[in-house]
Amino acid sequence: xxxPKKHLFTNIAFCADCGTGMWYRQNRKxxxxxxxxxxxxxxxxxxxxxxxxxxxxxxxxxxxxAREISKEGLIKKLEQQTVRAExxxxxxxxxxxREMKRLVERKSKFLNLLANEIITKADYQRAIEEINRELKxxxxxxxxxxxxxxxxxxxxxIAKLKAELDKYLxxxxxxxxxxxxxxxxxxxxxxxxxxxxxxFSALSA
Numbered sequence: 001x002x003x004p005k006k007h008l009f010t011n012i013a014f015c016a017d018c019g020t021g022m023w024y025r026q027n028r029k030x031x032x033x034x035x036x037x038x039x040x041x042x043x044x045x046x047x048x049x050x051x052x053x054x055x056x057x058x059x060x061x062x063x064x065x066a067r068e069i070s071k072e073g074l075i076k077k078l079e080q081q082t083v084r085a086e087x088x089x090x091x092x093x094x095x096x097x098r099e100m101k102r103l104v105e106r107k108s109k110f111l112n113l114l115a116n117e118i119i120t121k122a123d124y125q126r127a128i129e130e131i132n133r134e135l136k137x138x139x140x141x142x143x144x145x146x147x148x149x150x151x152x153x154x155x156x157x158i159a160k161l162k163a164e165l166d167k168y169l170x171x172x173x174x175x176x177x178x179x180x181x182x183x184x185x186x187x188x189x190x191x192x193x194x195x196x197x198x199x200f201s202a203l204s205a
């Protein structure tokens with residue numbers, strides 16, 4: 001079965017159980033689990049959700065947040081979340097750096113094995129290519145995490161977010177631009193309930 005054309009929540013809504021992207025179905029005016037759509041109940045259940053319902057939930061969340069965003073308690077909450085997030089990120093960075101160091105050491109070991117004619121040149125090249133791919137993946141993760149640690153003024157961030165929310169919510173509809181600005185990922189549970197991961201930490205629930 002061919003995957004459906006891209007729709008509003010394509011590549012951002014996923015099945016909470018099997019992790020497959022949700023597929024839009026015109027006859028349902030909503031989405032089903034892509035694994036179910038391709039392989040049926042052998043793979044997963046339908047996890048169906050209406051597009052209009054999902055849009056309504058997100059708009060409601062954003063409107064609620066726009067009303068709450070300037071409250072002092074929220075600012076303190078965000079500051080605490082930022083500290084916790086930085087600690088978690090630093091732990092992840094340390095883990096990545098240890099793994100990268102281990103992989104570099106493995107490259108040296110394979111070179112020694114080749115020099116001592118314990119492995120062939122072809123085996124060496126395959127091993128090094130695999131290690132280099134993993135190092136590239138880890139390096140990209142490291143760069144992303146380091147970027148997330150850049151110091152930010154939480155008060156300035158809140159003022160900026162408030163202005164953006166006020167601007168977008170004037171239109172009273174969820175556009176693709178709004179969706180990708182505020183939502184990082186959506187997971188749809190078996191009963192059709194969405195779990196929405198917002199890009200701004202205090203929104204995530």
